[in-house]
Amino acid sequence: MAKMWSGRFSQEVSSLLDEFNASLPFDKKLYAQDIAGSIAHAKMLGKQGILDQKEVEAIIQGLQQIQREIEEGKFCWDIGDEDIHMAIEKRLTQLIGDAGKKLHTARSRNDQVALDFRLYVQEQTRELIALLKELIETILSIAKEHTQTIMPGMTHLQHAQPISFAYHLLAYGAMFKRDVERFVSSYERHNYSPLGCAALAGTPHPIDREETARELGFQGPTLNCLDSVSDRDFALELLFNIATMMMHISRLAEELIIWSTQEFGFITISDAYATGSSIMPQKKNPDVPELLRGKTGRAYGNLMALLTVMKGLPLAYNKDMQEDKEVVFDSVATGMISLKILIPLLKTMEVNRERMAQAVEQGHLSATDLADYLVERGVPFRQAHFITGKAVALAESLGKDLSQLSLEELRSVDERIGADVQERLNLFASMNARKTPGGTAQEAVADQIAALERWLQEV
Ligand code: ARG
Numbered sequence: 048m049a050k051m052w053s054g055r056f057s058q059e060v061s062s063l064l065d066e067f068n069a070s071l072p073f074d075k076k077l078y079a080q081d082i083a084g085s086i087a088h089a090k091m092l093g094k095q096g097i098l099d100q101k102e103v104e105a106i107i108q109g110l111q112q113i114q115r116e117i118e119e120g121k122f123c124w125d126i127g128d129e130d131i132h133m134a135i136e137k138r139l140t141q142l143i144g145d146a147g148k149k150l151h152t153a154r155s156r157n158d159q160v161a162l163d164f165r166l167y168v169q170e171q172t173r174e175l176i177a178l179l180k181e182l183i184e185t186i187l188s189i190a191k192e193h194t195q196t197i198m199p200g201m202t203h204l205q206h207a208q209p210i211s212f213a214y215h216l217l218a219y220g221a222m223f224k225r226d227v228e229r230f231v232s233s234y235e236r237h238n239y240s241p242l243g244c245a246a247l248a249g250t251p252h253p254i255d256r257e258e259t260a261r262e263l264g265f266q267g268p269t270l271n272c273l274d275s276v277s278d279r280d281f282a283l284e285l286l287f288n289i290a291t292m293m294m295h296i297s298r299l300a301e302e303l304i305i306w307s308t309q310e311f312g313f314i315t316i317s318d319a320y321a322t323g324s325s326i327m328p329q330k331k332n333p334d335v336p337e338l339l340r341g342k343t344g345r346a347y348g349n350l351m352a353l354l355t356v357m358k359g360l361p362l363a364y365n366k367d368m369q370e371d372k373e374v375v376f377d378s379v380a381t382g383m384i385s386l387k388i389l390i391p392l393l394k395t396m397e398v399n400r401e402r403m404a405q406a407v408e409q410g411h412l413s414a415t416d417l418a419d420y421l422v423e424r425g426v427p428f429r430q431a432h433f434i435t436g437k438a439v440a441l442a443e444s445l446g447k448d449l450s451q452l453s454l455e456e457l458r459s460v461d462e463r464i465g466a467d468v469q470e471r472l473n474l475f476a477s478m479n480a481r482k483t484p485g486g487t488a489q490e491a492v493a494d495q496i497a498a499l500e501r502w503l504q505e506v
Pocket of ligand 1: 070074129130156157160364366368369370
């Protein structure tokens with residue numbers, strides 16, 4: 048079959064060319080965006096008197112029929128058509144004849160693909176935002192149950208200070224909030240239509256780019272046609288935003304894995320989201336969080352791949368840019384399924400409060416509180432730190448936690464320690480003493496929950 052662009056060619060193309068050159072096997076995913084863009088373009092051409100109304104109607108009906116054929120699995124895909132744009136245009140011409148050949152007036156595949164892909168990225172961004180919001184809601188509902196579930200807060204994965212499980216979860220709430228904000232900001236930055244930019248320089252036809260932009264849900268047309276057909280920043284930002292979101296998910300996944308070990312036992316992952324071993328009958332493996340952690344790798348790889356494709360490309364469209372789609376499709380699919388499985392995984396996990404509470408009693412977690420107590424009595428902090436170190440050594444030698452030392456034992460380390468110290472060394476008291484904004488005390492955590500809830504309503 049002769050190619051649509053074969054006018055100036057005299058030899059047949061190599062059979063390998065189709066396989067190497069065609070994007071149809073993967074860009075057929077963009078059929079709905081391509082059809083929506085073409086309908087908006089045809090309507091505008093009609094309004095501007097470039098096509099007559101009969102032609103516009105035939106085009107619209109033809110495109111709608113093609114959409115049905117694709118969705119009902121009746122469309123005849125031919126790799127020789129090269130890409131989704133030409134596959135649809137060829138079928139349109141088969142269906143409606145010469146009017147089909149007029150659709151491409153004042154348009155090029157360069158602005159067409161930029162439009163289709165941007166529409167896809169915008170749609171997926173909206174879905175990712177909705178899923179992230181659902182994840183934050185899930186985190187909030189678990190957090191509300193656990194504002195007094197005490198656990199060891201860690202640095203260097205070593206016990207540091209007592210915090211609540213709610214507080215720990217809300218750290219992820221804050222991260223995922225930033226992710227939503229990043230998606231929203233990219234969405235707004237790129238909500239402009241490249242349609243009508245044609246090959247690179249615009250078009251001499253009297254088209255109305257404002258009209259098609261509005262019709263397709265954009266803020267307006269893009270600024271410069273040469274940039275618009277060359278630009279893939281919208282795809283790169285999506286890849287970066289997904290990579291960063293996956294990095295956050297991987298950190299939570301890592302904690303879920305650690306928390307579900309025999310050594311920690313802080314949580315139990317529901318059987319619905321765990322797997323067994325083919326040889327060891329007793330095993331229950333955290334495959335889901337492991338895969339969440341592992342899939343982060345491909346999200347980074349996809350970002351790196353497209354950054355590298357775009358590096359040093361001269362303006363305007365170059366075929367290199369066809370490599371933009373598969374990486375984005377893969378990152379979108381990875382991000383979506385990761386969010387979709389993380390939400391029920393969190394909802395169904397069991398939180399083992401007793402194990403967390405036991406763990407808090409190991410590691411002298413209220414040591415900072417003893418130092419702070421001494422500081423309040425006029426002891427310089429460095430000295431208070433040293434004295435507390437002595438108290439910790441005493442507790443160690445007695446096989447106790449610092450919070451379990453008697454008043455006499457504490458006073459043997461420093462006379463300035465009074466009877467009021469013990470309520471300060473109580474681990475719950477220590478947790479609830481950190482009342483300043485962003486802290487782990489009950490009131491501070493309640494403020495964080497309220498702030499996130501308010502934000503969810505507004506975003
Ligand atoms: N299949 C191409 C892509 O995905 C569409 C744009 C082709 N444009 C061109 N001038 N060859 O990038």
